[in-house]
Amino acid sequence: MPATPFDPTGCPCGTGRTYDACCGRLHRGAAQAGTAEELMRSRYAAYAVGGRTGADHLFRTWHPRTRPDDVDPDPRTTWTGLEIVRTDAGGPDDTVGVVAFRAHHDGPGGPGVMAETSRFERRGRRWVYVDGDLA
Numbered sequence: 001m002p003a004t005p006f007d008p009t010g011c012p013c014g015t016g017r018t019y020d021a022c023c024g025r026l027h028r029g030a031a032q033a034g035t036a037e038e039l040m041r042s043r044y045a046a047y048a049v050g051g052r053t054g055a056d057h058l059f060r061t062w063h064p065r066t067r068p069d070d071v072d073p074d075p076r077t078t079w080t081g082l083e084i085v086r087t088d089a090g091g092p093d094d095t096v097g098v099v100a101f102r103a104h105h106d107g108p109g110g111p112g113v114m115a116e117t118s119r120f121e122r123r124g125r126r127w128v129y130v131d132g133d134l135a
């Protein structure tokens with residue numbers, strides 16, 4: 001069960017597609033992200049969905065060199081919206097990519113925004129998150 005309530009008819013990442021047809025496919029392992037932005041969206045959606053599904057996806061899509069031993073999205077945080085600010089490379093023919101984003105959240109401390117410029121790397125056919133700089 002998702003730890004955080006979300007609307008299953010609309011993907012949390014905000015594409016306007018259903019969760020199932022958008023990031024849900026990636027979370028289930030039924031599809032791979034074709035671009036760094038698509039992976040970024042699926043990772044945001046994984047935080048929004050939370051629970052085991054979200055944690056597993058975050059772990060799988062984190063570079064083995066930089067990922068924590070355990071990924072544990074905070075169930076008290078509700079993710080309320082994603083804005084992609086800028087992308088650099090990260091396309092199907094690239095091996096690295098950068099995605100700058102603003103992720104809106106709400107929780108015990110009140111609403112806030114997390115702004116990060118994230119670096120991604122393509123390993124074989126799969127995009128993975130390497131690290132990021134908080135704005």
Ligand SMILES: [Zn+2]
Pocket residue numbers: 011012013014015019022023024041042045
């Ligand atoms: Zn999505």
